[in-house]
Amino acid sequence: MEETHVVDATVVPTTPLLAFLERLQETALQTLGKKGFDAKYYIDVSLKSDLSSAQKAFDELPKRSRPDGSVAVPVEDFEKFVTEYLEPAGSDLVAHEPVDFVAEPDGFLPKVENPEVRAWALEVHSLWKILIRKVSDGVGEHPERHTLLPLPEPMLIPGSRFLEVYYWDSYWAIRGLMVSKMYETAKSIVTNLVYLLDTYGHVLNGARAYYTNRSEPPLLSAMVSEIYNRTGDLEFARKSLPALIKEHKFWTTGKHIVTVHDAQGAKYSLSRYFAMWNKPRPESGTIDKKAAAKISYNGPGKQLFYREVASTAESGWDFSTRWMRDISDYTTLSTTSILPVDLNTYLLKLELDIAFLANVTGEETIAKSFSEASQMRKQAIESVFWNAEKGQWFDYWLNDDGSSFKESQPHICQIANQNQNAFASNYAPLWINLFHSDTALAEQVMASLESSGLVLAAGIATSLTNSGQQWDFPNGWPPLQHQIVEGLVRSGSEKAKELAEEIAVRWINSNYAVYKKTGAMHEKLDVRACGEFGGGGEYVSQTGFGWSNGVVLAFLEEFGWPRDRKIGC
Numbered sequence: 178m179e180e181t182h183v184v185d186a187t188v189v190p191t192t193p194l195l196a197f198l199e200r201l202q203e204t205a206l207q208t209l210g211k212k213g214f215d216a217k218y219y220i221d222v223s224l225k226s227d228l229s230s231a232q233k234a235f236d237e238l239p240k241r242s243r244p245d246g247s248v249a250v251p252v253e254d255f256e257k258f259v260t261e262y263l264e265p266a267g268s269d270l271v272a273h274e275p276v277d278f279v280a281e282p283d284g285f286l287p288k289v290e291n292p293e294v295r296a297w298a299l300e301v302h303s304l305w306k307i308l309i310r311k312v313s314d315g316v317g318e319h320p321e322r323h324t325l326l327p328l329p330e331p332m333l334i335p336g337s338r339f340l341e342v343y344y345w346d347s348y349w350a351i352r353g354l355m356v357s358k359m360y361e362t363a364k365s366i367v368t369n370l371v372y373l374l375d376t377y378g379h380v381l382n383g384a385r386a387y388y389t390n391r392s393e394p395p396l397l398s399a400m401v402s403e404i405y406n407r408t409g410d411l412e413f414a415r416k417s418l419p420a421l422i423k424e425h426k427f428w429t430t431g432k433h434i435v436t437v438h439d440a441q442g443a444k445y446s447l448s449r450y451f452a453m454w455n456k457p458r459p460e461s462g463t464i465d466k467k468a469a470a471k472i473s474y475n476g477p478g479k480q481l482f483y484r485e486v487a488s489t490a491e492s493g494w495d496f497s498t499r500w501m502r503d504i505s506d507y508t509t510l511s512t513t514s515i516l517p518v519d520l521n522t523y524l525l526k527l528e529l530d531i532a533f534l535a536n537v538t539g540e541e542t543i544a545k546s547f548s549e550a551s552q553m554r555k556q557a558i559e560s561v562f563w564n565a566e567k568g569q570w571f572d573y574w575l576n577d578d579g580s581s582f583k584e585s586q587p588h589i590c591q592i593a594n595q596n597q598n599a600f601a602s603n604y605a606p607l608w609i610n611l612f613h614s615d616t617a618l619a620e621q622v623m624a625s626l627e628s629s630g631l632v633l634a635a636g637i638a639t640s641l642t643n644s645g646q647q648w649d650f651p652n653g654w655p656p657l658q659h660q661i662v663e664g665l666v667r668s669g670s671e672k673a674k675e676l677a678e679e680i681a682v683r684w685i686n687s688n689y690a691v692y693k694k695t696g697a698m699h700e701k702l703d704v705r706a707c708g709e710f711g712g713g714g715e716y717v718s719q720t721g722f723g724w725s726n727g728v729v730l731a732f733l734e735e736f737g738w739p740r741d742r743k744i745g746c
C-alpha cells in the first residue's frame with residue numbers, strides 16, 4: 178500500500194460536536210448493548226446547552242472498564258445524562274404546511290381509473306405533508322449544538338431514521354412532486370441543494386455536519402430541467418445555471434477525475450467517486466470500526482479502507498459487491514479504483530442539461546462548450562464502458578490486480594477490466610436521450626436486460642449476488658427502476674415500452690402489497706414485498722419513503738391503471 182495514496186487527498190475537518198458525539202455513540206453501544214442500537218441516532222441528537230458543560234458531565238459519569246478494554250456507564254446514569262443534556266434526534270425539525278399542497282390537485286393522474294389505486298395514489302400524495310419539514314430556528318441560532326445543517330427553505334426528508342435532506346433522493350421526490358403539481362416545494366428543494374453547493378463547494382450527501390466530506394450521485398441538473406420542463410420558469414433556469422457549472426467542476430477536477438487512454442492512444446477523462454475522508458463515518462462509526470478491525474496492516478490500511486467506505490457512500494450504493502475486489506470480503510471495497518458507468522451517465526446528463534438550459538436562457542458560449550463536453554463524454558462512455566457483445570455498459574476497473582491505481586502513469590483501457598457481473602447500473606445510460614433514441618441500440622440493451630436475470634417479481638434487482646449488503650440481491654431500489662423504465666419508454670420501441678410497463682406494474686404491485694401489509698405508509702423501511710405474498714420475488718421496498726413515493730407517482734402518471742387491473746401481489 179502506498180502512503181502517498183493517504184496523504185495526498187484532502188480530508189474535511191470534523192467539528193468539536195461530532196468528535197464528542199462519536200465518543201457518546203461508542204459509550205451508548207457499550208452501555209446499552211447491540212440490540213436495537215442505531216449508531217446514527219447518537220450523532221443526530223442535539224445539545225440542550227453548550228458543548229463544554231455536556232462534555233464535563235459526560236466525563237464525570239461513573240465508568241466501568243471491561244476486560245476487552247471497552248468502557249461502559251451504568252445504564253441509569255447514562256439515561257439521566259441523555260435526558261439532561263440531549264434533545265432527541267429529529268427534534269430540531271419542525272412541521273411545515275407546504276404552500277402548494279391541495280388534497281386532490283386538479284387533473285391528478287387522469288389515467289388512473291381503478292378506484293382502489295386512485296385512493297392509494299392520493300394517500301401517497303398526502304405523505305408529502307409528513308415528509309416536508311423545516312429546520313427549527315434553534316439550529317440557525319446555535320449551529321454548534323446540532324449536526325443538522327441550517328437550510329434557507331422548507332425541505333423534504335426521506336423518512337424513517339433519515340431525518341435530513343439527501344441529495345440524490347431529492348430527484349425522485351421531485352419527480353413525484355411534479356405529479357402532485359407542487360412546483361414551489363420542488364423549487365425550494367433545489368434552492369436548499371444550491372445553498373449547500375455554494376456553502377461547501379459541492380452538494381452534500383445530506384444536510385448534516387458529517388456529510389460535508391462527500392457528495393452523492395449528481396442529479397441536481399436533472400431536478401432543474403425536470404422543473405423547467407414542467408413550469409417553463411426561465412428565471413429559475415437562469416438562476417440555476419451557475420450552480421450547475423460549479424457542480425460540474427467539482428466532479429471533473431481533483432481526485433474525482435481520471436484520464437485513461439484507448440489502444441489507439443485517444444485520451445478520455447472520466448470521473449469516479451472519491452470522498453474527502455479517511456476515518457470511520459461518524460453516523461456509522463461503531464460499524465466501520467468493527468469492519469476495519471480485521472485489517473491487521475499497521476500503516477495506512479485502515480485509512481484506505483475508511484476512504485473506500487466513504488467513497489462508496491458517495492456512490493449512493495452503500496454497500497454492494499459491485500465495489501468489492503473479493504465479493505466475500507467487505508474490506509476489499511475498491512470504489513476509488515472504479516470508473517462507474519452510472520456516475521458518468523449522470524455527468525453526461527449534467528453536461529446535456531447545462532447545454533440545454535444555457536440555450537433557452539441565451540447563454541450561447543456556455544451551451545456550445547457543454548455540448549462539446551457531452552460529445553466527448555459520450556465517446557468515452559462508448560469506448561470504455563460499452564460492450565457490444567453483451568449489449569450493456571459495464572463499470573471499468575482501473576486495476577484488477579489488487580495494486581493501487583497509479584495516477585501518474587498512463588492507463589491503457591482493456592475490455593478485460595470491465596466488470597461483467599450483472600448490476601442494474603449496467604443499464605443506466607439508457608436513461609439518456611443520446612442512447613435511447615437509437616431504437617436498434619435500445620432493443621439490443623432491452624434484450625440483454627431481459628436475459629440478465631435482474632427482472633424479477635417486484636421489478637429490477639440491483640444485482641444477482643446475495644451478499645447481505647443492502648445494494649445487492651434480493652433488493653431492488655427506486656433509482657434504477659425509474660431510470661431504466663424511463664429509458665425503455667422513451668426509446669420509441671413498442672417492445673421496450675411493453676417491458677417498461679411490466680417492470681413498472683411489478684414495482685407498483687410490490688409497493689402496494691407493503692402498504693396493505695403495514696397499514697402505515699410512512700416511516701417504514703426495508704419491508705419485504707411481493708416475495709412474502711407469493712409473487713415469487715423478494716425485494717426490499719421502501720413504501721412511504723420519499724423516493725419510493727416519487728417513483729410510484731411517476732409510474733402511475735406514465736402508465737395509468739385500468740379499472741379492471743388488479744393491484745397487489
Ligand SMILES: OC[C@H]1O[C@H](O[C@H]2O[C@H](CO)[C@@H](O)[C@H](O)[C@H]2O)[C@H](O)[C@@H](O)[C@@H]1O
Nearest residue numbers: 335339343346382458460490493494495
Ligand atoms: O446509514 C448510513 C448511510 O445512510 C445513507 O445511505 C442510504 O440512505 C440514503 C437515504 O435514503 C440513500 O441516499 C443511500 O443511497 C442509501 O444507501 C447515506 O447516504 C450514507 O452516506 C450513510 O453512510
